[in-house]
Amino acid sequence: MNTPSVRLSAILATALLAILAATGVSAQTELQQRRTLSGSLSTGDTARYTVQADEDDFILGEVNQISIDVTIRILDPDDTQLGRIGGLGRGHQRFSGRTSASGTYTVELIATDDDGDETGDYQITLLRHEPIATDPAKLTDQMMSRFDGPNSPGAAIRVWRDGETLYSNTSGMANLTYGLPFEEDTRTNIGSTSKQFTAFAVMLQAERGHLSLDDDIRTHIPELPRFDGTIQVRHLITHTSGLREFLNLLRMTGRRLDRGDWIDRSELIDIVQRQPALQNAPGAEWNYNNTAFGLAAAIVERTSGQDFHAFMEDNVFGPLGMTGSMVRPSPRHMVPNQSEGYTPTEDGYRQIGDLGGAVGAGAVYSTIGDLQTWVENYVDPRVGTRESIDEMMTSFVLTDGEETGYGYGLSVDEQGGLKRVHHGGADVAHRSMLVYYPEINAGITTQSNHAQFNSNLAFELAEAFFKDAMELEEEEEAVASEFDPEDYDAEDFDEFVGRYALDAAPTFILTFSRDGDTFYTQATGQPRIEMVPTSDSTFRLLPVEALVTFLRGDDGDVAAAIMNQGGQQQRATRLADDAPEEWKPDEEALADFTGRFFSEELETYYTFTVEDGDLVMHQRRLDAATLTPGEKDGFSGGGMSYAFERDRNGQVIGFYLSNVRTRDVRFGRVR
Numbered sequence: 224m225n226t227p228s229v230r231l232s233a234i235l236a237t238a239l240l241a242i243l244a245a246t247g248v249s250a251q252t253e254l255q256q257r258r259t260l261s262g263s264l265s266t267g268d269t270a271r272y273t274v275q276a277d278e279d280d281f282i283l284g285e286v287n288q289i290s291i292d293v294t295i296r297i298l299d300p301d302d303t304q305l306g307r308i309g310g311l312g313r314g315h316q317r318f319s320g321r322t323s324a325s326g327t328y329t330v331e332l333i334a335t336d337d338d339g340d341e342t343g344d345y346q347i348t349l350l351r352h353e354p355i356a357t358d359p360a361k362l363t364d365q366m367m368s369r370f371d372g373p374n375s376p377g378a379a380i381r382v383w384r385d386g387e388t389l390y391s392n393t394s395g396m397a398n399l400t401y402g403l404p405f406e407e408d409t410r411t412n413i414g415s416t417s418k419q420f421t422a423f424a425v426m427l428q429a430e431r432g433h434l435s436l437d438d439d440i441r442t443h444i445p446e447l448p449r450f451d452g453t454i455q456v457r458h459l460i461t462h463t464s465g466l467r468e469f470l471n472l473l474r475m476t477g478r479r480l481d482r483g484d485w486i487d488r489s490e491l492i493d494i495v496q497r498q499p500a501l502q503n504a505p506g507a508e509w510n511y512n513n514t515a516f517g518l519a520a521a522i523v524e525r526t527s528g529q530d531f532h533a534f535m536e537d538n539v540f541g542p543l544g545m546t547g548s549m550v551r552p553s554p555r556h557m558v559p560n561q562s563e564g565y566t567p568t569e570d571g572y573r574q575i576g577d578l579g580g581a582v583g584a585g586a587v588y589s590t591i592g593d594l595q596t597w598v599e600n601y602v603d604p605r606v607g608t609r610e611s612i613d614e615m616m617t618s619f620v621l622t623d624g625e626e627t628g629y630g631y632g633l634s635v636d637e638q639g640g641l642k643r644v645h646h647g648g649a650d651v652a653h654r655s656m657l658v659y660y661p662e663i664n665a666g667i668t669t670q671s672n673h674a675q676f677n678s679n680l681a682f683e684l685a686e687a688f689f690k691d692a693m694e695l696e697e698e699e700e701a702v703a704s705e706f707d708p709e710d711y712d713a714e715d716f717d718e719f720v721g722r723y724a725l726d727a728a729p730t731f732i733l734t735f736s737r738d739g740d741t742f743y744t745q746a747t748g749q750p751r752i753e754m755v756p757t758s759d760s761t762f763r764l765l766p767v768e769a770l771v772t773f774l775r776g777d778d779g780d781v782a783a784a785i786m787n788q789g790g791q792q793q794r795a796t797r798l799a800d801d802a803p804e805e806w807k808p809d810e811e812a813l814a815d816f817t818g819r820f821f822s823e824e825l826e827t828y829y830t831f832t833v834e835d836g837d838l839v840m841h842q843r844r845l846d847a848a849t850l851t852p853g854e855k856d857g858f859s860g861g862g863m864s865y866a867f868e869r870d871r872n873g874q875v876i877g878f879y880l881s882n883v884r885t886r887d888v889r890f891g892r893v894r
Contacts, residue, residue: 254284254330254349264291264334265342272330272347276322281365283319283351286332288312291343292569293332300326301709303755304765309335310675312569315374319366321355359687360390366680367394376565376572376652376673377405380681381591382688384665386599389688391591397562397672399572410547410561410588411670412577413655414648417550417587419615420535420597421516422460422632424523426611427538433526443522447495452505456522459515460631461619465501468884469494469514469580475863475880475888476827477844481566481651486579488553491517497824502886508726509619509627510884513584516632520583531582542606545597547590554579558588564652566674575651585650591668598659598666601644616644616661628792636792638682639693647678656681663692711756713740719773723784723795731864731883732853733784733795735771744771747859806855813838815875816858816867820890822880829880829890840865 251271252260262270274282286293294309295318308318322328332345356362363380370378377395381388397405428434434443436457441447443456450465458464469491470480478484491514502510520531527534532550540548551558554577565572578585589597601612615631628636634645641660648655656678659666667688669681686693716737725731734745742762745751754762760773769788776782786793813833820829830841831850838850838858848861856867856875866887867878877891 251329254347256349256352259346259348261344261346262332263342263344264293264332266291266334268334270332270345270347272332274328274330274349274352275326276328276352277325277354278322279355280322281319281351281353281355282322282328282349283317283365283368284330285315285317285348285350287315287346287348289344289346291341291345292335293345294335296331296333298329298331300324300328302329303708304753306765308675311567311571313571315372316567317350317369317372317375319369359684359690362687363390363684364392366684367392370395370671370673370676373402374399376671376676377562378669378671378673378676379405379407379409379411379591380667380669380684381407381595382665382667382684383595383598384663384689386664388595393591395673399565400563400574405562405672407592408547408560408590410549410558410590411655411672412551412562412564412585412648412650412653413587413589413594413657413670414585414650414653415513416646416648416655416657417581417583417585418460418516419632419646419657420539420550420587421519421523421583422615423539423607423611424531424534425456425460425519426615426631427607428523428526430608430611434522440518440522443525444492444518446492447518448498450501452501454501454505456519457619457631458505459519459522461627462509462512462515462629463503463506463619463621463627464512464515465503465505465508465510466495466512466514466518467498467502467888468510468512469517470578471882471885472825472888475822475882475885476825477842479844480578481575483554483576483651484579486581488517488521488580488582490580491521499824499889504622507622509621509629512884513581516584517580517582535587539606540593543596543600545589545593548593548597549588550582551577551586551588552582561588562653562672564650564672564674566652577650577653581650585648591670594657594668594670595666598657601659601661602664639686639689641689641693643682645681649678654678658682658685660685660689660692663689665689665692708756711759713737713742715759716742716756718781719784721781722798724798725883726794726796731881732798733786735784747853747864749859749862806852808838808852810836816878818875818892819894820877821893822888822890824888828893 251273254272254274264270276282286295292312294307296307297305299305356365367378367380371394373396375395377393377397379393382390391407393405393407395405397403397409429436434456438456440454440456454464472494474480523534524531532552535550563574566575600606604612615633616635617630618626618628618635619630620626628634636643641662643658643660645658652672652674654671654676657668658681667681667685669678719735720737721735723733732747736743742754743751744754753765755765757763762771769786772785773781774783774785782797784795810833816838817831817833832839840848840850840861850858850860853859858865863880863882865878865880867875870876877889880888880890
């Protein structure tokens with residue numbers, strides 16, 4: 224996501240929605256730097272603290288949740304919510320950011336303990352209150368401070384240009400159990416940032432004549448089924464294969480990836496063998512796909528005669544001198560000097576292992592120094608050819624002529640008028656971003672073992688370090704400085720109201736609506752989320768790090784929306800039937816959908832019941848989900864959408880299950 228400046232809302236951690244309203248609110252107390260205040264709260268109560276700040280001040284605070292779980296809510300001088308942070312039920316939780324105007328900022332602590340009507344103690348401290356740094360290195364230190372200290376998982380950032388390292392520093396802890404600090408040589412799981420390494424390995428094998436990007440993937444993995452379209456090797460590394468995405472698919476089976484359920488690499492081929500048809504014709508649609516990159520790694524193995532981790536060591540990491548990098552073959556393999564990944568829970572940080580079956584799609588551990596070395600090989604190749612690297616950084620063109628904004632394992636777009644090549648990563652708890660600006664020979668990487676770390680900080684800090692090369696056009700600066708959200712006419716939002724289908728998954732719908740002066744978006748199967756305007760056509764989602772930009776067609780009418788989140792852009796096309804026929808089934812109508820259903824593809828049962836007037840989905844390992852009716856015979860809930868199927872007599876005989884990257888998995892009625 225490309226934001227014009229570093230603001231308080233952008234530095235606050237990715238937030239959890241607070242669902243308990245305050246039933247009691249304390250009087251406001253002003254926070255003073257380095258002074259610790261103690262208090263007690265009962266479930267549902269709110270304590271309010273204020274900070275008098277000037278424009279462009281930096282604020283860092285910390286709440287010690289001694290015996291009560293609180294959600295931290297930040298309000299600007301106009302009492303507009305800037306963000307929320309929560310999820311860590313006990314222990315020290317920090318909040319930080321940059322003020323956008325002079326005035327009184329409010330920090331609310333909302334007691335959200337799940338144990339019932341509990342009363343507990345907390346402490347709050349304003350650790351730092353100072354002008355925002357103008358020096359990029361000092362600014363980065365400020366932005367990193369939320370993840371510093373002995374009580375928090377850590378982070379690491381490195382910035383370079385023309386072969387010179389401009390900034391390199393770490394914060395916080397690599398291992399909370401043993402009190403090991405995050406250091407520059409700490410190996411960190413870079414998640415999907417690994418995909419460029421897999422694509423590079425494929426290109427090496429192509430250079431050596433062991434494969435062609437035009438090859439049918441069955442040439443190398445003959446046990447894969449024949450589909451209507453031929454999947455070429457290049458379709459795997461461009462996310463255009465049409466295969467099901469295995470992590471989303473396995474979630475449908477009840478695999479709890481957030482709780483460390485085991486996945487073996489061998490399952491990928493079995494998953495593809497069970498897929499009855501492609502989700503799209505190869506090359507016709509971009510749909511982010513971990514299955515494809517896992518198969519790409521398997522092709523490298525079969526064409527080289529080496530395990531993927533050995534191939535990468537012998538052909539990439541070793542020759543480049545990347546001594547701190549390796550492919551982890553499975554979550555059971557040792558990684559010397561690694562950072563453990565942590566996610567906040569109601570009883571403190573929980574250590575969560577890596578995803579299984581991630582080789583090819585992820586599974587690379589590296590250091591910030593090695594990642595600089597890696598990008599410098601893009602600049603002056605010592606391994607691989609200039610032609611291969613340039614091809615990796617060229618946006619793939621779909622069969623309809625549209626560019627995807629993604630090359631081979633790399634996103635390709637612009638920032639501040641410069642070409643930007645990048646990829647983010649997120650394993651269960653690790654977060655990563657690697658960005659390269661080829662026109663100025665510069666790069667930046669952010670790494671963390673904290674699940675709430677915002678990797679997009681890399682884009683924001685790049686504007687500080689490379690400001691001389693990324694200045695905004697004067698017209699854009701004027702528009703940005705002139706826009707005041709308070710002057711936005713709420714009725715102007717009505718032209719955006721409607722439903723937008725995600726291009727990569729047409730059954731996934733974003734619905735935009737207005738209630739008075741408040742604007743909302745709601746995705747299929749997700750709760751409604753409030754938005755605030757940042758210009759006449761862009762809006763920021765309050766509880767998550769995301770932006771929505773509305774686009775007009777040649778006729779001037781609003782035709783699409785772009786969702787910017789996690790360093791990736793997803794386009795959604797406006798649907799013509801913005802006002803579908805309202806469908807509100809009563810209990811008698813809902814009874815048609817009750818029963819037990821089975822998927823041959825997944826070997827999984829789903830059961831539906833009617834409870835208190837709602838249709839409820841049950842699955843042995845998934846949490847029960849209350850479903851919301853959509854269009855006729857369609858429901859959503861629990862992060863998935865359900866399209867029920869009737870026979871010619873009107874009897875419900877099955878349904879098709881989708882969750883964005885995997886769609887139309889059929890379940891048939893068994894009773």
